[in-house]
Amino acid sequence: MAFTQQQIVESLAGRLIVSVQAYPGEPMRDPRTMAQVAASAARGGAAAVRVQGIADIHAARSAVEVPVIGLWKDGDTGVYITPTYQHAYAVALAGAHVVALDGTRRPRPDGLTLAQTIDRLHHNTHALVMADCGSLDDALAASAAGADLVGTTLAGYTGERPKTNGPDLELLEAMSQADIDVPIIAEGRIHTPPQASAAIAAGAHAVVVGTAITHPTTITSWFVNAVEG
Numbered sequence: 617m618a619f620t621q622q623q624i625v626e627s628l629a630g631r632l633i634v635s636v637q638a639y640p641g642e643p644m645r646d647p648r649t650m651a652q653v654a655a656s657a658a659r660g661g662a663a664a665v666r667v668q669g670i671a672d673i674h675a676a677r678s679a680v681e682v683p684v685i686g687l688w689k690d691g692d693t694g695v696y697i698t699p700t701y702q703h704a705y706a707v708a709l710a711g712a713h714v715v716a717l718d719g720t721r722r723p724r725p726d727g728l729t730l731a732q733t734i735d736r737l738h739h740n741t742h743a744l745v746m747a748d749c750g751s752l753d754d755a756l757a758a759s760a761a762g763a764d765l766v767g768t769t770l771a772g773y774t775g776e777r778p779k780t781n782g783p784d785l786e787l788l789e790a791m792s793q794a795d796i797d798v799p800i801i802a803e804g805r806i807h808t809p810p811q812a813s814a815a816i817a818a819g820a821h822a823v824v825v826g827t828a829i830t831h832p833t834t835i836t837s838w839f840v841n842a843v844e845g
């Protein structure tokens with residue numbers, strides 16, 4: 617499905633996005649499985665899906681009619697979410713309507729600035745850019761660098777913010793009161809419907825939920841801990 621950039625942003629207003637990811641070595645790490653989970657989320661009312669890896673992005677594009685936010689994780693420390701321009705370009709070529717990438721102020725492995733990365737993507741593709749941020753300063757810098765959306769994805773994972781139990785609502789409120797003129801996406805540790813609605817109340821344009829909907833291993837462990845103590 618083709619969308620204009622404006623249609624994508626408007627379609628996300630006040631809506632839920634579901635992140636569909638399986639980690640290396642996990643039983644569900646298979647593009648067909650991920651596409652089926654993405655389609656199930658779309659049936660449940662997800663306004664968009666967020667999908668990791670080139671093969672999963674391809675598979676999700678043909679499985680759902682909602683916008684696909686794509687990313688490519690390379691490693692799991694430092695700058696690992698779509699870390700370079702080449703990763704970002706490949707994500708866009710795979711069909712992602714929105715390219716999610718590391719939107720922190722940390723140096724990028726290819727030596728480009730965030731602004732250069734975003735400029736090149738905008739010049740060479742039609743994709744929107746979602747900057748995954750870890751702090752208010754990241755979000756301010758990312759919106760100034762040309763990001764189309766800024767997310768709280770990396771709050772609690774870069775050392776600038778505490779790893780809150782649940783979403784970092786304080787950061788979300790600070791971002792929505794700051795001079796950021798692009799939509800703010802709440803993402804990270806949103807585990808319950810009340811937390812999702814609290815994120816909207818704190819100023820989020822849309823809310824991303826991953827683990828609590830699509831990661832059965834973690835969800836099972838929550839129940840195991842409750843039952844077994």
Ligand SMILES: CC(=O)N[C@H](C=O)[C@@H](O)[C@H](O)[C@H](O)COP(=O)(O)O
Nearest residue numbers: 635769773803804805806825826827
């Ligand atoms: C920090 C990082 O690498 N976050 C990743 C970004 O794509 C994913 O592992 C998360 O599952 C996603 O952000 C959704 O968050 P949660 O699973 O907490 O609902």
